[in-house]
Each structure stands twice: as C-alpha cells, then as structure tokens.
Amino acid sequence: MNDYVISSSDLTKQYGSFKAVDQLDLQVPKGSICGFLGQNGAGKSTTIKMLLGMVKPTSGSGSVLGFDIEEEKSSLEIRKRVAYVAEDKRLYDYMTVAQILNFTRPFFGAWDKDLERHLLDEFKLPINRSIKKLSKGMRTQLALVLGICRNTEILILDEPSEGLDPVNNEKVLKLLVGLASDGKTIFFSSHNVFEVEQVSDYIIMIHKGRLVESKSLEQLKEDNKIIKCLYSEKHNLDLKSLKAAKSVKSDPNSVLVFADGDKSALLDILKQSHPSSVEVINLSLKDIFLENLKALESHVIS
Template sequence: MAHQPVIETHGLTRHYGNVQAVHGLSLTVARRQITGFLGRNGAGKSSTIKMLLGMIRPTAGTGRVLGYDIADPAQSLQIRRRIAYVGEDKGLYGYMTVAELIRFTRAFYPDWRPDIEARLLQAYQLPPGRKVKAISKGMRTKLALLLALARRPEIIILDEPSEGLDPVSIEELLQTLQEVRAGGTSIFFSSHQLSEVERIADRVLMIDRGQLVMDALLSDLLNNYRNITVEFAGQEPVPAFDLAGVERSRIQGRQARMLASANVEGIVAHARALGAVAQVTPVNLRDAFLDLVREAP
C-alpha cells in the first residue's frame, strides 16, 4: 500500500474541440514525495489537474487518485474528501470574511486540525475579520494554503502555488511544503518556476503538448543526466544519434547536442568512433526543461 502511487493515469486524454490539451498522458505520483509538474503555458498541466479533481471529464484514458477512479462522481467525492487543492487563481469567496471562510471549509472535513488552523492564522498574519476580496493576492494564497493544510490531507495538489507571491512568501511556502511532506503528505504541484521545483521536488514530471516527456527523480536527473555536445570536423553529414540513453538530440550546423539520461560513455565512444569531439557537461533542471520542451529550430 505504501508503495502504491497516490496518483496514476493511463492514456489520459482531453480534447477541447480540435485542440488536444492532454494526449495519452500516463504518469504516476509516488507517496510521500514532492512531485513537481512542469510544462510550458498550455502544455496541459491545469487540464490534467482538473481531470484528477473531477472538474472536467477525460475524453479517453483512465486515472486514479488514492485508488479511486477520477471519472466516477461518487469516487471523485472520496478523492476530494482526502486531498486538498490550491487552484491557480486562488479563487475564494470574496464576500466571506477570512474567519467565515475558515468556518465554512472546516465543516466539510472531520479531520480538521484547529491547532494547525490557529498556528497558520498567526504565522501568516491573516486578518480574521476582513473580507477575502479585500486582502492581497499573497494573503489569499496563504489563506488557501491554510484551508488546504488544516484538513490534514493525504495529498495536496497545487496549481502554480507561488504565482503572485513575493520572495519572502515564496520562501515560506516552500518551507511549509517541505514540512508537510515530512509529516507524510504527498505533494503534487505544477509550476513555471524551475528554481523552486529544483529546491524542493523529489521527482519531476515534465509535460509538453499534453504528453509526458520526462519522469525522473530530481537526484537522478542531477547525477545521471548529462549534456553531450558533439562537434564534427569533416564535411560529411552529421549522423543521427539514435542510441540508448539519448532523451533528446538536436543538430545545429556541424554540432549535435544531446540530453542523455544514461549510457553516457557509450554515446561518447560512438561519437569518437565517428571522428568527432565530444564534450560532456552536467545538467540542471533548467537545461533539461529547455532541451525537452523548446521548439526545434
């Protein structure tokens, strides 16, 4: 049970008319890990999250959260009882005061922790008597986090959680997420901020045009992934590097650039056998992201 993924999808697809927002997405999110969900704007991150929460229905494919089928309304209800969601736009009821919204949300969760609520209310300096529409976006994000954390969820799904936050608040948010993970909660969050993901994520899922393009432990990525640049001196055409371990390759003039997840020695040996000069450099998340999702020139 402990090794079972908290989220898994198989061939998950969502079309909006002719637009394929998500296309055959198969992914898993491991328990008690922080999983960063990366992709460009419009890559399908929010659509995927909305399908997991039952807000939109998959066009095809299946998905399970905590073992429950995301397409079944009754099971979706069970999912929502056991997870917390902080949406991209932090849309909360503006006509309620902070205290009213907390009281409102509390009523839905029997496991609500008043001690966490009180601690976060104080830590985030949220004004209980003020209307939600009158507080800043940063404060709204903190309020959304309070509502998510005080219910003691098994998973927290966050869609662009640091959007609109100042650097101090982002720092606090990242610390909070790490503390929550240490408490046994699984975290699945989408972000554009690669530095944030690099700082706290255990695992990285990368999505491009609705399809998964990378699923790796961050430590594996940093330790095992390499950029390999191969330069050819002669005039013969640059060959394709269709070798094991090559995740993505790009040819520019007399140069071939590759992102390799394994078999680095084999790839270098192959390049040298072709008379080329190979240079190997470590990768960071930014390099990998740009390599995997950037349009081919």
C-alpha cells in the same frame, strides 16, 4: 517508489480537435514532493482537474489513492482525502477570512487547527478582513491555509507561489517539505522551475498534453546530460548516427548532444569522430526542462 498514490493511463481531454491532455500516463509516488512541469497550456491544470472530477476525461482512466476519478462516489472520496489549491485563487468575496475558515473547516474531519493558527500568524492574515479587500498575495496565502489545513493525505497545488513575495514563498516551500516529511504526498505545478528543483524529489514534465519525463529528480539529472565535443578542425561527424540523442546542435568545430539514459553508445560514436575534447555536462532542472522543450519543438528528437 512502486507505491503510487496518483496514476493515470492514456488519460485524454479533447476540446474539438484540440487535445489539452493527450494519452497521459501519470504516476506520482507516495510520500513524494512531485513537481509537475510544463509550459502555459501544456495541460497541467486540465490534468489536475480531471484527477479531481472537475473536468471529465474524453478517454483513458485515472485513480487517486485507488479511487477511480470518473465515478462520482469515488470522486467524493478523493476530495475527502485530497486538498486542492487551484491556480485561480479567487475566493468567496462576500465572506471574511474568518467566515471562509469557519465555512471550510467542517467539511474536513481531520482539519489541523493548530496549523491553521500557526499559518494565520505566520502570514499575518487579518482574520476579520473581507476577502475582496485582500491583496493578491494575501489571497494566495489564504487559499494555501484553506488547502493545507485540511490535513489530507495528498496536497495538489496548482501554482502555489503565484503572487507570493520571496519571503512568504520561502515559508511555503519549507512548509511543503515539512508536510512531506510527515508522510503526505505533495503534487504541485509551477512555472518556477527553480523552486520546483529546490523542494521536489520527483519530477513529471508534460508538453502539449503529453508526458515528456516522469522520474525522481536524482534520476532525471543522472539521465539528462549534454555531451560537448570540441574539434580542432571541421568535424566530419554524421549527425544521423546520433539517433539516440534527444537533440543535436552542431557547428564546424563543436557538437552538443542532449541525451537521455545510457550515453555510452553515443560517447563511442562521438569519440570515433576524433574530438579534441569530450565533456559530459550536468544540467540543472531548468536546463533539462528547456532542453527537452527545445528538442520537442525542433523535432530533432528521434
């Protein structure tokens, strides 16, 4: 996992005093399906736009497939090799589905016509219908067709499932897995943590523009756990001794510790407080995401 196709160092975007992205160090492994998680306004879209030359970074650097994101010539090379489906799926209203496909195809030499036919058929997109008459879901499907068929090394998708019904959402997720198995890298942001967990093998979490986690899904789940201690009597645990924890919730008869990485030291401290039971609970990606957010918001994190 040392081969990264997207990387950034101290990448920052500042609007006045507001930092949309704050010293972000990003690394997306080649061939992965990388889920990019964060709340609304966390800086996901701004990060993606910086990677593609649509927004200029205030400071820091970044590269995609080895091309510098700030140089105009490099940015052009990036866009030849990276397909992007934006969060805003509005397309040219004055074109029909066929016209926009005919318009986009010549820009990409490796355009996959067979995949285009397959997807048009799969999504049942009306080829001669004006884009302004398409439903929101159909527009999302068309935007995905226009992105995926570019047949590029990397696919960056910003909220790809927005507006899709569950059936078509499932089709898209399967398609992403198929593309990754062909060696393509998928970097996608989503609010839907469940679907991210379903298909991703690598997770990047950001909060208020800062990196929170960047690990394989497996490693993330291995590292992020809750230790639950129950006490038959009121415990006398000094919570300050749990500095290594990301967050701690305590009431007289229980202590819940959200911890990352090696937990043996924490377990030793907890066991010294003589709990009646100690349980290490595995977490879903959703729980890990929410616990991290809670920890960051409550500033309990050390």
